[in-house]
Amino acid sequence: MVELFFEDFAVGQTFGSGRRKIEAEDIKRFAAEFDPQPFHLDEEAARGSLFGGLAASGWHTAALTMRLLVESDFQPAGGRIGASFDELRWPQPVRPGDELRVETEILEIKASKSKPEIGFIKVKVTTLNQAERAVQEYIANLVVQRRQKGVRKPVLRDAREG
Amino acid sequence: MVELFFEDFAVGQTFGSGRRKIEAEDIKRFAAEFDPQPFHLDEEAARGSLFGGLAASGWHTAALTMRLLVESDFQPAGGRIGASFDELRWPQPVRPGDELRVETEILEIKASKSKPEIGFIKVKVTTLNQAERAVQEYIANLVVQRRQKGVRKPVLRDAREG
Numbered sequence: 634m635v636e637l638f639f640e641d642f643a644v645g646q647t648f649g650s651g652r653r654k655i656e657a658e659d660i661k662r663f664a665a666e667f668d669p670q671p672f673h674l675d676e677e678a679a680r681g682s683l684f685g686g687l688a689a690s691g692w693h694t695a696a697l698t699m700r701l702l703v704e705s706d707f708q709p710a711g712g713r714i715g716a717s718f719d720e721l722r723w724p725q726p727v728r729p730g731d732e733l734r735v736e737t738e739i740l741e742i743k744a745s746k747s748k749p750e751i752g753f754i755k756v757k758v759t760t761l762n763q764a765e766r767a768v769q770e771y772i773a774n775l776v777v778q779r780r781q782k783g784v785r786k787p788v789l790r791d792a793r794e795g
Numbered sequence: 796m797v798e799l800f801f802e803d804f805a806v807g808q809t810f811g812s813g814r815r816k817i818e819a820e821d822i823k824r825f826a827a828e829f830d831p832q833p834f835h836l837d838e839e840a841a842r843g844s845l846f847g848g849l850a851a852s853g854w855h856t857a858a859l860t861m862r863l864l865v866e867s868d869f870q871p872a873g874g875r876i877g878a879s880f881d882e883l884r885w886p887q888p889v890r891p892g893d894e895l896r897v898e899t900e901i902l903e904i905k906a907s908k909s910k911p912e913i914g915f916i917k918v919k920v921t922t923l924n925q926a927e928r929a930v931q932e933y934i935a936n937l938v939v940q941r942r943q944k945g946v947r948k949p950v951l952r953d954a955r956e957g
Contacts, residue, residue: 667858669865670874683876683938691877692858696829699854703831712832714845715853718883721933771883776845 636710638780639752642739650705650735653697655689657729663693688726694733694769695721698760701735709754710778716753721771725762732763740772744779751776798872800942801914804901812867812897815859817851819891825855850888856895856931857883860922863897871916872940878915883933887924894925902934906941913938 664673668690671678741755760769826835830852833840903917922931
């Protein structure tokens with residue numbers, strides 16, 4: 634996959650991902666280890682809860698989103714290093730059998746004033762189910778590396794913006 | 796554990812948790828499934844990265860924090876239902892052998908205008924390592940159930956505030 638540097642990003646660019654299906658067993662296994670609340674562990678208990686049925690832990694959705702991001706076209710050089718995250722929401726529950734994908738949109742780009750080798754990008758990361766409904770949203774502020782001077786690749790940049 | 800209703804919470808209350816140790820194998824196993832970036836998977840590769848050594852995925856820290864919260868004294872009735880999360884940060888990397896605990900502080904309390912059976916609380920959730928340094932922070936806006944009228948338990952409330 635092509636690594637993207639600070640200079641390769643532009644406001645309005647979007648990046649897609651592959652898809653991943655989540656099954657009831659995945660939901661229960663994650664919940665047993667990290668979020669053992671009845672509505673994530675047991676169909677019967679979940680029916681009587683606010684969720685009205687088995688639902689994935691939001692942190693499971695967040696973790697799966699990261700997996701989809703790592704395998705997506707969104708490949709900042711040096712890795713996806715998050716400085717901070719805001720407005721994390723789970724507007725819809727993730728249900729057994731859901732198939733998730735991720736869309737990343739570049740919202741802002743800012744050079745670092747103190748560190749010439751890095752920059753910051755603000756991205757909106759939306760996780761969608763097979764019905765194209767958002768199951769998770771967040772805004773991430775990421776640290777990205779700058780390309781060394783003299784080795785810019787404007788061709789790549791144009792392709793990404795198109 | 797005692798379930799806490801909207802009426803049981805007060806600004807400034809804090810809740811502690813137990814502790815959980817995280818080992819290199821846990822870090823790699825989580826990363827292999829959810830965040831397969833070199834600095835979460837391999838000591839050698841991690842040494843050459845921004846982290847300077849193996850570090851847990853931030854989403855692993857978030858998941859472990861949830862586990863500690865579920866087992867903590869912070870037990871809102873009906874479960875920990877997050878409406879939204881802000882200012883999620885990982886100020887320090889989580890390293891193999893780290894032992895984590897969670898502190899929850901109540902920042903704001905607000906009744907729902909449209910739904911008399913629920914209310915909202917804003918909490919700051921801080922995850923600390925064995926050196927008492929924050930490895931994760933976030934602000935969560937949670938939905939909590941109100942106690943039914945006529946069954947208030949002021950004794951519990953006083954105890955929590957003390």
